[in-house]
Amino acid sequence: MYIVATPIGNLEDMTFRAVRILKEADLIAAEDTRHSRRLLNHFGIAGHLTSYFDHNKSLKGEYLLERLRDGAHVALISDAGTPCISDPGYQLVRDAVAAGIAVVPIPGASAAVTALSASGLPTDSFTFAGFLPSKQGKRREKLAQLRDEGRVVIYYEAPHRLPAALADLLEVCGERQIVVARELTKLYEEFVRGSVTEVLASFAHREVKGEIVLLVAPAEEVAAPVDSDELLNRYLADPNLSFRDTVSMVAAETGVPRSEIYGRALELRKTLP
Ligand code: SAM
Secondary structure, three states: OEEEOEOOOOHHHOOHHHHHHHHHOOEEEEOOHHHHHHHHHHOOOOOOEEEOOOOOHHHHHHHHHHHHHOOOOEEEOOOOEOOOOOOOOHHHHHHHHHOOOOOEEEOOOOHHHHHHHOOOOOOOOEEEEEEOOOOHHHHHHHHHHOOOOOOEEEEEEOHHHHHHHHHHHHHHHOOOEEEEEEOOOOOOOEEEEEEHHHHHHHOOOOOOOOOEEEEEOOOOOOOOOOOHHHHHHHHHOOOOOOHHHHHHHHHHHHOOOHHHHHHHHHHHHHHOO
């Protein structure tokens, strides 16, 4: 069974391998067969299509597994991007693996990784959290669960819910750096980067349209304030440091004005043994 990624908007993102595998497949399982027929026609793929979507996946899964066991080559595609990623397919893959059927991924576009790659946010590790719930209570719960996540969190969100989701994000998680990646790979592709407040302001006077990926940076670490008295005591007690150097160093390390540190250093010096 082949898990075949298809473009998320720009047909030029279809891979040569995806076209070949779909041409060679005995059966192509697709979420929306009418939608996928247009894609297949564009690439001259005649393929036999059958539907596989959320509400028929148990029954259809059985049928597909039967065909696979009989030796058929089945390709799974979704409406856009990589199947199984916020799209149907996971149970079929799980059952195929359990039945000893080879599962071969044919990689290509996925909105989450596409958005992350150009977001400008740290990419070394991240969390993909799928769709935010549409109901406010559940949405806030999900946001709260990931409030202390130390990595970038990637959400999928519907355009008409974006303002409400950002308002909830601000309330539940506080100010963050975020990126809204809209209409990726399409004509009106847009990245809106900034704090939650700035991004909300940017969408305040226009209708949010198209497909959206929301990326949320972790809370910025606030450096613990440096205790200037502790530093002063330590440096004043160091015979290798002059009074002048002590004042300069503590002012630089704490960001407290030099004159203030100087006065405090004089006081503390009197208390030293
Ligand atoms: N399987 C797909 C993938 O690999 O990205 C995701 C399918 S999920 C049902 C659809 C959601 O993905 C959209 O609601 C949107 O949040 C996001 N998405 C898909 N295409 C997009 C695009 N071109 N630009 C921005 N977001 C997109």
